[in-house]
Amino acid sequence: MSKQRVPEHGHSGGLPAHEKVEAWLKPAPLDLLRHPTRHLFFTGKGGVGKTSLSTAVALYLADTGRRVLLVSTDAASNLDEMLGVELKNTPVPVPDAPGLSVLNIDPDNAAESYRQRVVAQMAVETTDTELSTVREQLSGACTTEIASFDEFASLLSDEDNHYDHIVFDTAPTGHTLRLLSLPKAWSGFLAGNDRGASCLGPHSGLKMQEVRFKAALDALSDPGKTTVVLVTRPDAGAITEASRTSEELHALGLHNQRLVVNGVFHASVPGDAIAGAIEALGTEALAALPAKLRALPQDQVPLRAFDTVGLPALRALLTSAQVPAPGEQTLAVQTIAQGSGLDALADELAQAGRGLIMVMGKGGVGKTTIAAALAIGLVQRGKTVHLSTTDPAAHLSGTLAGDVAGLRVDRIDPIVETQRYVDKIMAAKGPNLDAQEKALMLEDLRSPCTEEVAVFHAFSRVVSEARSAFVVLDTAPTGHSLLLMDATGAYHRQMMREFEGHSGGRVVTPLMRLQDPAYTRIIVVTLPEITPVSQAQALQDDLRRAQIEPFAWVINKSVLAAGTHDPLLRARLNGERRQMQRIADGLSKRTYVVPWKARPPIGAAELSALVSG
Numbered sequence: 001m002s003k004q005r006v007p008e009h010g011h012s013g014g015l016p017a018h019e020k021v022e023a024w025l026k027p028a029p030l031d032l033l034r035h036p037t038r039h040l041f042f043t044g045k046g047g048v049g050k051t052s053l054s055t056a057v058a059l060y061l062a063d064t065g066r067r068v069l070l071v072s073t074d075a076a077s078n079l080d081e082m083l084g085v086e087l088k089n090t091p092v093p094v095p096d097a098p099g100l101s102v103l104n105i106d107p108d109n110a111a112e113s114y115r116q117r118v119v120a121q122m123a124v125e126t127t128d129t130e131l132s133t134v135r136e137q138l139s140g141a142c143t144t145e146i147a148s149f150d151e152f153a154s155l156l157s158d159e160d161n162h163y164d165h166i167v168f169d170t171a172p173t174g175h176t177l178r179l180l181s182l183p184k185a186w187s188g189f190l191a192g193n194d195r196g197a198s199c200l201g202p203h204s205g206l207k208m209q210e211v212r213f214k215a216a217l218d219a220l221s222d223p224g225k226t227t228v229v230l231v232t233r234p235d236a237g238a239i240t241e242a243s244r245t246s247e248e249l250h251a252l253g254l255h256n257q258r259l260v261v262n263g264v265f266h267a268s269v270p271g272d273a274i275a276g277a278i279e280a281l282g283t284e285a286l287a288a289l290p291a292k293l294r295a296l297p298q299d300q301v302p303l304r305a306f307d308t309v310g311l312p313a314l315r316a317l318l319t320s321a322q323v324p325a326p327g328e329q330t331l332a333v334q335t336i337a338q339g340s341g342l343d344a345l346a347d348e349l350a351q352a353g354r355g356l357i358m359v360m361g362k363g364g365v366g367k368t369t370i371a372a373a374l375a376i377g378l379v380q381r382g383k384t385v386h387l388s389t390t391d392p393a394a395h396l397s398g399t400l401a402g403d404v405a406g407l408r409v410d411r412i413d414p415i416v417e418t419q420r421y422v423d424k425i426m427a428a429k430g431p432n433l434d435a436q437e438k439a440l441m442l443e444d445l446r447s448p449c450t451e452e453v454a455v456f457h458a459f460s461r462v463v464s465e466a467r468s469a470f471v472v473l474d475t476a477p478t479g480h481s482l483l484l485m486d487a488t489g490a491y492h493r494q495m496m497r498e499f500e501g502h503s504g505g506r507v508v509t510p511l512m513r514l515q516d517p518a519y520t521r522i523i524v525v526t527l528p529e530i531t532p533v534s535q536a537q538a539l540q541d542d543l544r545r546a547q548i549e550p551f552a553w554v555i556n557k558s559v560l561a562a563g564t565h566d567p568l569l570r571a572r573l574n575g576e577r578r579q580m581q582r583i584a585d586g587l588s589k590r591t592y593v594v595p596w597k598a599r600p601p602i603g604a605a606e607l608s609a610l611v612s613g
Helices: 018-025 050-063 080-085 107-120 129-138 141-156 173-190 209-220 236-251 274-286 309-315 342-350 367-380 396-400 414-432 436-443 450-467 478-499 510-513 530-545 569-589 605-608
Strands: 039-043 069-071 100-103 164-167 224-234 257-264 297-301 355-360 384-391 407-409 470-474 520-526 552-558 590-593
Touching: 039 050, 050 069, 050 080, 050 100, 050 129, 050 164, 050 257, 050 309, 050 470, 050 552, 069 141, 069 605, 080 309, 080 530, 100 224, 100 407, 107 510, 141 209, 209 520, 236 257, 236 274, 257 274, 274 569, 342 367, 342 552, 355 367, 355 478, 355 510, 367 384, 367 407, 367 470, 367 520, 384 450, 396 605, 414 436, 414 450, 450 470, 450 510, 510 520, 520 530, 530 569
Parallel strands: 039 164, 039 224, 069 100, 069 164, 224 257, 257 297, 355 470, 355 520, 384 407, 384 470, 520 552, 552 590
Antiparallel strands: none
16 A cells, blocks of 8 residues: 655644644755755765765755655765664665655665566576576676666656655766766667667666656656755865766756755854965855856855764754764874875885876865875876876866876776777677678667776776886776776676686786785775765775775875864864874774865975975
8 A cells, every 4th residue: 555645744634743843834944945846866076065965955854744765876875874774775764753764776786686687587488598698798887887777767767656755865976977867878778779688688678677767867857856956065176066067967958956055164263374264265166156056046054063973963954053062172193193194105105116006085085186196296206107087077187287297197088988999899890790780789889888898998908007107096986986896896707707727827807906915005085074984994894895905094184283263163173083083093004194275286286295295
C-alpha cells in the first residue's frame, strides 16, 4: 500500500506537534525554501559546503512536515558523520528527524545490482560460457558508471511519489556535470539501437531502462520539478567555476538555477589584519560576480563558528542561532615545527630523481595549488617535470596563470582522449570490416562509457612516463579518483587472468606502479577542518585496501599561527587545533603545513614562494 501524501503545510489527522506548528510559522531561512521544487540539486566546486547546505535544507524541509529523501551521489560523502547514521544504498531514516531519510548511491553495490538484473533477463537457453562472457563485459568502470546513473535515474523518474522532496548532495562539479549529462547521452545512444552487445554487455540490459532514462531527462529539464542550486564561497576560484557550471547546465537544458554564497564573513574587531584580509577578499570576489550569476536568485549564508556535524549544528546553519563553541582551552599541537613547510616536501621528493607524484584529496582543499607548487619546486631543483590533471573541471591553467620555463603542462581531456581511443580502435579493427560492420562499431563506440575507458588509457600512459622523469598528477576530487582507481584495479585483474600460466617477461600494470613506493608517492591534501580530515582519512583507508600507502599529508590554508583576535575566527581556530592534534596522533607519518595566505597563491611567483623556504 502506498503512503498517503501529507500536504506540505497540513497533517493527515489529529493535532500536529507544537514543534511542527512552530516550524510552519517561521519564515524560510533561505529564499530558495519558500517554494522549493520536488528535486533540489546542490552542486559546486569542492569544499564550498554543498553537503552541509544540502543536508541543512533537507532537514529544514523535514522539520516542516514533509517527507524528504537526501541522496548523496558522491563516493567520498561524509553524510554519515554529519548525521550520525550509517549510509546505505537503500533509504535509512535519520534519528530525531522525523520524515527525513538518507541514501548513498554506492557505485559497487549499484554495479552488482545492475549485473544481476542484466543476467536475470537473459534467455534461459543461454550457455554458461555466454553468461561468463557477459559477466566479464559487465566488470569494468563503464558498468559502474551506468549502474550508478541507473540508481540516480530511478529516483528522478519515481512515479509513486514516496517523497515530497528529493535533495541531491552531488560530487564536485566535474563529476556532477558528467552525471547530469548522461540522461541525454544515453537516451540518444539507445534511440533505435537494438543490437546485441557493447562494453556494457547485452544492450537489452540498457534498453529495459530506456523509459526510465527518458523520464529522468524530462524531470531534469522541467523547471517546475527541478532546481539546480549552485553553491559557491566568496572566493574568485569558486565563483569562476560556478559561472562555468551554470553555462554548461544551461546547455544541458537545466535552466532553473539559483545561487547560494556560503561562508560570507564580516570582521567584528577593527584593526585585526587577518580578519580584515579575509573579509576584503570575500567582498572583492562578490563585487566581481559575473553578470550571469548576478542575474540568478541569490541567498547568502554567513560563516559560522561551529562545525556542521550533528542535527543542532545543521539546524543552526540556516538560522541566526549559534551553536555554543567549545571552550577556548589551548591545545598543544606537536605537528607544526621548523622544516615542515612545502619547501621541505619538495626537497624530499627531489631526492628520488624521478617518479610519479599523485596529489589527492577532497574537492576544495587546494590539490591543484599544491600540485602546481610541487611541480615548480622540482623544476627549481633541476628536475624534468610533467604536470597533468585528471580533473574534469581542470583548474591548472588558472592556477599557473601562464607558462613556466622547464615545466610541461597538459590535462587528460575526456573529449580528446575519447576521440583518440575511437581512432585507435578503428585503425586496429576497421581494415578487416565491411562498411556495415564499421558503422556498427562506430555506433557502439559512441556509448558514453567509452569516455571512461579512454580516460583510463590516458591515465595509464601518463603513469608510465614516470619511469624516466617526474610526473606530478593533480587528481580529480576523491570520489572520481576512486572510480579511476577501481578501473585501474579491474584492468590489473584482467591482465593477471590473461597472462596466468604464461612464461616470459613480467607483466607490470598501472596498479602495480601505484603500489610501488619507490615509483609512486601519494600526497594527501586536507584542510584543518573536521570534514576534510575525515574524508582524507577515508581516502587513506581506501588506498591502503588497494595496497597503496600514502607518502605524506599536506595541511593547507592553516590560520593557526596567524594571531587573529576576531572571536568567530578564534572559535574556528580551536577546531583547527583539534584537527591538527588528530593528524598528529597517527593519521600521517609525514605532515607538511601551508599557511593561509592573504594573497591567493596564483601564478608562478606566488607558487614558487610556497616551495622556496
